Amino acid sequence: MKRFKVFINIEKEEEWLNEQLQKGYRCTHINSLGLYTFEKTDQKYVMRLDYQEYLPKEKLEEYIGIYEDFGWNYIKGAGLGIRYWQKEDNGQNEIFSDRQSQGNYYKRLMNYSLWFGMLCLVFSFMIYKDTRLYHEGLWDMNGALFWKALIFETPFVLLKLLPILMAGIFAGSYYKAYVKYSMLREKS
Amino acid sequence: MKHKLLPLSETMHYILLALREPLHGYAVMQKIEHMSKGSVSLAAGTLYGAIENLSKHGWIEPVGHSGRRKIYKITEEGSTILKMEQERLSHILSLYEEGEVNEEV
Numbered sequence: 001m002k003r004f005k006v007f008i009n010i011e012k013e014e015e016w017l018n019e020q021l022q023k024g025y026r027c028t029h030i031n032s033l034g035l036y037t038f039e040k041t042d043q044k045y046v047m048r049l050d051y052q053e054y055l056p057k058e059k060l061e062e063y064i065g066i067y068e069d070f071g072w073n074y075i076k077g078a079g080l081g082i083r084y085w086q087k088e089d090n091g092q093n094e095i096f097s098d099r100q101s102q103g104n105y106y107k108r109l110m111n112y113s114l115w116f117g118m119l120c121l122v123f124s125f126m127i128y129k130d131t132r133l134y135h136e137g138l139w140d141m142n143g144a145l146f147w148k149a150l151i152f153e154t155p156f157v158l159l160k161l162l163p164i165l166m167a168g169i170f171a172g173s174y175y176k177a178y179v180k181y182s183m184l185r186e187k188s
Numbered sequence: 189m190k191h192k193l194l195p196l197s198e199t200m201h202y203i204l205l206a207l208r209e210p211l212h213g214y215a216v217m218q219k220i221e222h223m224s225k226g227s228v229s230l231a232a233g234t235l236y237g238a239i240e241n242l243s244k245h246g247w248i249e250p251v252g253h254s255g256r257r258k259i260y261k262i263t264e265e266g267s268t269i270l271k272m273e274q275e276r277l278s279h280i281l282s283l284y285e286e287g288e289v290n291e292e293v
Contacts, residue, residue: 069214095233
């Protein structure tokens with residue numbers, strides 16, 4: 001089974017992957033365009049997602065090595081620093097066992113949202129700087145012609161608005177991670 | 189200002205204590221499970237992050253390999269930290285004992 005899906009929020013993605021596992025589909029590969037490959041399985045698995053920015057080769061080997069010692073399998077992801085871990089369900093299904101490391105995880109998620117959100121903003125600025133959303137001539141048109149042109153152009157306008165919309169969603173997931181991070185900080 | 193890892197969290201404390209002998213990551217987890225009588229069971233991400241953090245601050249250091257696994261040991265600086273924590277905790281323990289004496293009086 002193959003499914004195409006795009007996630008901005010890493011925790012939502014983890015949730016979705018675990019829902020598929022409950023239906024008996026185990027993710028085996030994720031490509032950079034957001035195509036998830038699944039296979040049918042009878043065994044129970046869990047998936048956990050971590051976020052680690054670029055790790056040099058030696059660090060990555062150590063990182064993967066420690067997780068593998070605990071029984072986690074590394075699933076090749078799309079890059080971008082999201083690390084996909086899968087393991088047979090045996091009751092020890094978490095990748096973080098204390099508040100400090102859980103907090104650091106949310107800190108990393110905040111960084112993730114921040115950088116990609118900024119990227120979207122820069123991209124939006126580049127697009128909107130020297131083009132208007134609608135053609136200038138549009139507003140001089142009359143009657144049916146105006147409506148036809150408006151309807152024709154609107155999908156392109158929505159496409160142009162996509163980066164700023166994404167920046168907004170990144171801002172939302174930054175905030176969510178921040179709330180969880182500060183809740184963990186308060187208790188310690 | 190106090191170091192940001194002080195006072196030591198339970199995880200960090202146990203890892204430093206375990207690494208008074210050289211061990212690789214997974215062995216650290218196993219040793220801690222034993223030392224804590226099963227009450228502290230580190231997860232993979234927590235262990236990785238703690239090792240990263242402790243070696244960044246120079247409290248532990250890699251001392252060799254066992255296959256593909258890196259072996260770590262506590263440093264001079266790490267031992268000093270343990271010493272400081274020991275003093276802090278024994279002081280707190282002494283306060284517990286004082287309390288008990290006062291109650292008896």
